[in-house]
Amino acid sequence: MSRYVVTRFLLMIPTLLAVAVLIFLLVRVVPGDIVELRLVSGGTYVTKDVIQAERARLGLNKPIWNQFVDWMVGLVRLDFGVSMWSGDKITHEIAIRLQLSLELAILATIIATVLAIPLGTLAAVRRGTWIDQAVQLFSVAGLAVPSFWLGILMILFFLTYFDWLPPLTFTPLWQNPAANLAQLIWPALAVGYRYSAVAARMTRSAMLEVLREDYIRTAWSKGLNRPVILWRHALRNALLPVTTVIGLEFAFLIGGLVVTEQVFNLNGIGKLIVDAISHRDYTLIQGLMLLVAAGYILANFIVDIVYAWLDPRISYG
Amino acid sequence: MARPVAVDTVSAAVLPLAAVRPHPLRRFARRYPLGAAGTFLIVAMLLLGIFANRVAPYDPVAADFGAMFIRPGPGHWFGTDAFGRDVLSRLLFGARTALVIGFASSIIGATIGAVVGVISAYFGGTTDLVLQRLVDILISFPIIILAMAIVAILGTGTINLIVAIALSFIPRAERVVRASALAIRATVYVEAARAIGAGHWRIIFRHMAPNVGAPYLVMLTAFLGQAILLEASLSFLGLGVSEPTPAWGLMLSGAAVNFARQAPWMAIFPGLAISIAVLAFNVLGDALRDALDPRLRT
Numbered sequence: 001m002s003r004y005v006v007t008r009f010l011l012m013i014p015t016l017l018a019v020a021v022l023i024f025l026l027v028r029v030v031p032g033d034i035v036e037l038r039l040v041s042g043g044t045y046v047t048k049d050v051i052q053a054e055r056a057r058l059g060l061n062k063p064i065w066n067q068f069v070d071w072m073v074g075l076v077r078l079d080f081g082v083s084m085w086s087g088d089k090i091t092h093e094i095a096i097r098l099q100l101s102l103e104l105a106i107l108a109t110i111i112a113t114v115l116a117i118p119l120g121t122l123a124a125v126r127r128g129t130w131i132d133q134a135v136q137l138f139s140v141a142g143l144a145v146p147s148f149w150l151g152i153l154m155i156l157f158f159l160t161y162f163d164w165l166p167p168l169t170f171t172p173l174w175q176n177p178a179a180n181l182a183q184l185i186w187p188a189l190a191v192g193y194r195y196s197a198v199a200a201r202m203t204r205s206a207m208l209e210v211l212r213e214d215y216i217r218t219a220w221s222k223g224l225n226r227p228v229i230l231w232r233h234a235l236r237n238a239l240l241p242v243t244t245v246i247g248l249e250f251a252f253l254i255g256g257l258v259v260t261e262q263v264f265n266l267n268g269i270g271k272l273i274v275d276a277i278s279h280r281d282y283t284l285i286q287g288l289m290l291l292v293a294a295g296y297i298l299a300n301f302i303v304d305i306v307y308a309w310l311d312p313r314i315s316y317g
Numbered sequence: 318m319a320r321p322v323a324v325d326t327v328s329a330a331v332l333p334l335a336a337v338r339p340h341p342l343r344r345f346a347r348r349y350p351l352g353a354a355g356t357f358l359i360v361a362m363l364l365l366g367i368f369a370n371r372v373a374p375y376d377p378v379a380a381d382f383g384a385m386f387i388r389p390g391p392g393h394w395f396g397t398d399a400f401g402r403d404v405l406s407r408l409l410f411g412a413r414t415a416l417v418i419g420f421a422s423s424i425i426g427a428t429i430g431a432v433v434g435v436i437s438a439y440f441g442g443t444t445d446l447v448l449q450r451l452v453d454i455l456i457s458f459p460i461i462i463l464a465m466a467i468v469a470i471l472g473t474g475t476i477n478l479i480v481a482i483a484l485s486f487i488p489r490a491e492r493v494v495r496a497s498a499l500a501i502r503a504t505v506y507v508e509a510a511r512a513i514g515a516g517h518w519r520i521i522f523r524h525m526a527p528n529v530g531a532p533y534l535v536m537l538t539a540f541l542g543q544a545i546l547l548e549a550s551l552s553f554l555g556l557g558v559s560e561p562t563p564a565w566g567l568m569l570s571g572a573a574v575n576f577a578r579q580a581p582w583m584a585i586f587p588g589l590a591i592s593i594a595v596l597a598f599n600v601l602g603d604a605l606r607d608a609l610d611p612r613l614r615t
Contacts, residue, residue, distance in 0.1 A: 019454050030470050140603075144596035146546055148553055149569060149588030156577045156584055211543065255459030259550050277469045285469055289458070296457040305399050 001308065008304055012297055020075065025069055027286050029125040035060060038084050038280050058084065058283060071286075080287035085279040090287040093272060100170055101261070101268035103180075105253045107188035112195035113246060119196075120203025120242075121235060124211060135200060142197020147256050150190045151190040151263035158186075187264040191256040195249050202245040206238040213237075240311060244303050251299035254292055345608060358478040358597035366412035375403035380563040386580045396582040398568070404582060408590050409422055410563040415594060418475065418548045418558075422482035423540035428481070430490020431533050435525050437491065438498035439517070448491070455488035464547055468556045478557050482544050497532045501525050531609040539604055540590020542598030548593045565591045 035054045039046045044116055055061045058081070059070055074081055080090035123135035158164040166186075171179040210216065219229045257270030269288070276284040330568040338344075346353035365372055375393075381401035395404035455463065462526040467481035501507060502525065510524050549566030551557035558564045568587040577584055 009569050015453070018450065019457065022451075022454050026466065026470070127453055140596065140599060141592070143599055144542070144546075145592045146553075146566075146588065146595075148550065149584075149591065152577070152584050152588065154567060156581055159577055160581070175607040252459040258461060258465070259553060262554060265341055272554070273465065277556060278554075280469060282469070285466065289462070291458045291464055292459070293454070300457075 004308060005305055007090075008301060015297055016294060019297070020072070023289045023293070026259040026289075027282050028064065030217060030282065032147075032256055034214065037086070037130035038282065054084075058082070067163060073194075074289075078127065080290075081283050083276075083281055083284040085276070085284065087122055087279040090284055093284065094269065094287070094291060095273055097268050099172065100184075100266060101254070101257055101270060102160055103173060104184055104188055104191070104257060104266070105171075105250060105262075107184055108195055108253060108256075109246065109250055111188055111192035112199050112249075115192075115196040116199035116246075117235075117242065120228070121207055123200070123204045124207030125230065127208065132204075135204065139197040139201045139204075142200075145193070146259070147190045147194055148259040148263050150193060151260050154186050154190060155263070163263050166266075169266060175250060187260045187266060190263070191260045192255060194256060195253065198243060198249055199245055203242050206241045207234060210234045210238045217221075240307065241305055243310065247299050247306065249298075249304035251296040256297065327486045340373050342430065345604070347603035349608060351600045352608075355597040355599070355601035355604065357477060357548070358472045358593065359601065362412050362594060362597070363406060363416060366407055369406075369409040373406035373409045375406040377406045377563040386576070389582050395586045396580065398583050399576055401476040404568075404586055407563040407568060408586060411565045411568065411587065412594070414475070414558060414562060414564045415545045415548055415591075416596075418479055419541050419598075420483065421611070422544045423486065423537055426486025427484035427490045427533060427537045427540055430487040431494040431526070431529060433487065433527070434491040434494030435498045435521055438495045438502055439521050441502075449495075452488040452491050456492065460485045460489070460543065461547060461550055464551060465554075465556060468551065471570070473556055473559055475558050475562070478548060481551075482547050485547075486540055486544075490540070493532055493536050494529050497529045498525055501528050503599060521522060535602060535606045535609060538598055538602035542595040542602065544592050545591065545598070 019301065036046075037049050040053060041052065052061070060068060062070070062072060071081065078091060080094070082088065083090055083093055086093065119135045119138065126132050155166065167183055171183060173180045212231040216229065216233055219233050226235075247266070254270060254273075258273050260266075261268045261270040262274060269291070272284075273288050273292075275281075276288055340369075346356075369377075381397075381403065384393075384397050384401035385399060387393050387397040387401075389404075393403050393405065395408065397403055397406070433448065437445045458466075462467055463485040464481040467478060471477040471480060505522060507524055510520050515524070548557055548564070549569075552564045552566030553570045555570060557566060560567065565587045569584060
């Protein structure tokens with residue numbers, strides 16, 4: 001097992017490297033000079049000297065392979081370079097926002113799991129009844145309702161009935177846990193709904209598949225009672241694919257955060273991505289894209305490890 | 318003299334059969350009522366979008382500062398916004414924007430992805446390996462992040478948005494179609510085609526491509542829903558179509574929250590439109606998947 005973990009961990013390095021190369025090239029595909037584009041995007045006129053100075057500051061006047069090596073050396077030391085917009089270190093820009101987004105993502109995952117697994121199981125066990133239909137409606141709607149609209153509706157509701165608006169500043173968890181939760185629970189619900197819809201769907205179909213298995217029939221004919229069959233025999237085995245979905249969707253939560261953080265006025269990674277793109281801050285975009293991809297690759301790694309741990313049949317040399 | 322008799326026998330033979338086996342579309346509708354409802358909604362949206370200029374009671378972009386924040390009522394069914402523009406008219410024209418971007422990006426993305434997928438499966442070896450590693454990387458970004466990155470390169474606007482969404486779909490389409498194409502490559506008829514000396518491109522386009530039609534269609538329908546959601550999200554973030562073009566996501570950005578207390582209808586109706594549109598394509602996609610690919614039925 002430990003050997004598998006190590007090999008699987010080392011396998012992430014070439015993938016990450018390939019991702020870095022692709023992102024690096026992607027930013028260089030931008031038609032025209034990124035410094036010029038960035039500086040004149042506000043409609044202002046800038047002299048050639050200013051552009052040259054900015055290029056030199058960002059190291060963009062060096063040959064392309066040199067720029068790549070610089071970036072790589074920086075990455076190894078966890079230095080993502082500087083933002084073209086604010087001039088701050090990208091690592092710092094990310095660090096001050098990571099806590100909020102991570103907390104939001106974890107809360108959303110908890111909400112999604114707590115909703116999805118019981119709902120999906122219930123729907124599978126009561127297949128074809130109104131309960132099943134209601135759960136299916138819940139998940140079909142979850143995939144269709146945009147999370148930013150759900151957020152807007154929540155704000156609308158709280159504003160009308162409780163005169164509450166999302167606070168302008170973020171309260172960290174350790175400062176005031178109650179205020180922190182009150183601030184994050186609604187955006188977490190807005191993002192988590194879609195997430196739980198996906199997971200509930202997966203739980204239902206995995207459960208349906210497992211319930212058809214021979215060993216479940218054996219369990220019934222042995223006269224085992226219902227909870228033992230459902231919880232110990234069926235759900236345990238059905239949870240394998242559900243783990244995958246929950247793990248990978250966790251990495252993809254950033255896609256929901258970009259819109260939800262905007263609605264709830266939260267200064268997290270999602271908002272940073274939107275800002276970076278609106279400001280055409282290419283160095284920051286480069287760093288953030290790498291962060292997103294690294295998150296996905298890491299989630300994949302964790303899912304694989306959890307899988308190997310949950311299912312003793314899986315043994316990779 | 319013989320001809321009319323022949324026609325009679327034909328119709329006599331066909332009619333009872335037709336009574337036993339109803340039209341395939343009718344059968345689909347009976348079996349998948351949700352899918353039929355989705356189709357109905359999509360057709361309705363298409364018609365409303367196409368004829369928006371005839372159906373819409375007002376000009377969607379003309380500001381009327383004498384008619385700001387009018388409540389939904391007989392004059393303005395869905396009320397008016399901060400510029401006095403009729404919300405219903407903007408929704409109808411917004412359907413046009415959503416559907417144009419949705420269809421264009423989904424068809425382009427799914428088709429290019431499908432072609433690359435079939436090519437990857439057919440040639441195998443190094444071609445497949447290189448393409449799959451590339452797809453692996455592109456798939457590690459959520460679609461919206463990939464689309465946003467492409468918008469950062471190309472800039473905003475309707476055409477760029479279509480390109481951004483289409484490009485983000487390609488790796489996902491490639492994955493789905495490659496899986497089906499791998500199975501087709503192993504079939505006897507592909508082997509037979511190769512045996513009679515058919516060229517690579519003939520086998521790819523005449524023998525393999527038509528047979529991935531079912532997964533392609535299912536995928537396309539799923540993409541349509543996603544594309545509408547993506548367009549709305551990007552426009553909401555200010556990275557999609559820009560004012561004054563009527564677009565559902567754009568109607569929800571900024572103003573809708575700022576005037577939430579005064580004019581909640583500005584926030585409610587566009588979101589409802591997005592949800593219904595995406596729902597319609599999703600339920601149709603699910604029904605198509607169940608009907609066309611019985612292996613995936615759950």
